[in-house]
Amino acid sequence: xxxxxxxxxxxxxxxxxxxxxxxxxxxxxxxxxxxxxxxxxxxxxxxxxxxxxxxxxxxxxxxxxxxxxxxxxxxxxxxxxxxxxxxxxxxxxxxxxxxxxxxxxxxxxxxxxxxxxxxxxxxxxxxxxxxxxxxxxxxxxxxxxxxxxxxxxxxxxxxxxxxxxxxxxxxxxxxxxxxxxxxxxxxxxxxxxxxxxxxxxxxxxxxxxxxxxxxxxxxxxxxxxxxxxxxxxxxxxxxxxxxxxxxxxxxxxxxxxxxxxxxxx
Numbered sequence: 001x002x003x004x005x006x007x008x009x010x011x012x013x014x015x016x017x018x019x020x021x022x023x024x025x026x027x028x029x030x031x032x033x034x035x036x037x038x039x040x041x042x043x044x045x046x047x048x049x050x051x052x053x054x055x056x057x058x059x060x061x062x063x064x065x066x067x068x069x070x071x072x073x074x075x076x077x078x079x080x081x082x083x084x085x086x087x088x089x090x091x092x093x094x095x096x097x098x099x100x101x102x103x104x105x106x107x108x109x110x111x112x113x114x115x116x117x118x119x120x121x122x123x124x125x126x127x128x129x130x131x132x133x134x135x136x137x138x139x140x141x142x143x144x145x146x147x148x149x150x151x152x153x154x155x156x157x158x159x160x161x162x163x164x165x166x167x168x169x170x171x172x173x174x175x176x177x178x179x180x181x182x183x184x185x186x187x188x189x190x191x192x193x194x195x196x197x198x199x200x201x202x203x204x205x206x207x208x209x210x211x212x213x214x215x216x217x218x219x220x221x222x223x224x225x226x227x228x229x230x231x232x233x234x235x236x237x238x239x240x241x242x243x244x245x246x247x248x249x250x251x252x253x254x255x256x257x258x259x260x261x262x263x264x265x
Contacts, residue, residue, distance in 0.1 A: 030086045036241040044081050045074070045217075051093060052077040055100045069104065071220075076103030078221050082239050121162065127152050128162040133227075134259055219254040222247060 025047060032040040056073035060066055080096035131151040135143035145163075149156045215223070218240065225236045233251070237244040 025092065026086065029081075029084060029092055032081065033084065033086055036238075038241050041078075041081060041241070045077060048077055048081070048092070048096065049074070051096070052100050055097065056104060059104055069107075072103050072107040073100050074217060075220055075224060076100035078217065079103070079224070124154070124158065124162045128154070128159055130258065134255070137255055214257055215254055219250055219257075222250045223254050226251060 025044075028040055028044055028047070031037070032044060052073040053070060056066075056069040059069055076099050077096060080092070080099040083099070084092055084095055128148060131148050132143060135147055135151060139147075143151075145156050145159050148154075149159045152159070154162075222236055222240060225231045225239060226233075231239070233244050233247050237247045240247065242250070
């Protein structure tokens, strides 16, 4: 090559502007909505991860580690990507923001303790919740107190104490609105006594979140779809772009890891 043909930075194409980046994002979102290609999904996660991180950092500085906040925000980001419909005319950040923030708020609702609970009782709560998740998966229904007690080798009174402590560890004013962003919303006290169709999944949610950190993003998303959204394996397969058999293997592997974490604190 001639010495005169030196590298000239001015000859390089300019970096894409904001409009070009936005157009690329929209094209990828439309493509994923149409094809559900895992590679496109991964590219979207990479592109929007800084956005999710910015939302997670709103909650930084407290007792929760930043890495945990990022993992929770990533779960919300993946859920937003899967649910986003470009045809509705809403920008993705405007759609994804509430989903990610909702995931973060649920994380604090399920993980942050507002009452001081002895360490031994905290450990018993964790073991009992892990057993409830395991038995619920095996029995395909919520286990009885006696079944949980037999599984963890506690007395029924010890199981009941752990369940009561788990329910009481978070205190909320009955005068607080049900939607924190809307003080005019219905007060919590006005909702007491109504049936909650998701009540049987409370234990699964709490136990799953306690062991999420050791799982891959895909395993966490599949577990979330199964135990939080209560989808069937066939519906989950449609959402994540894998076969139902593969989803079944992912669930079994993830639950095995959660059980191992419960057995080896």
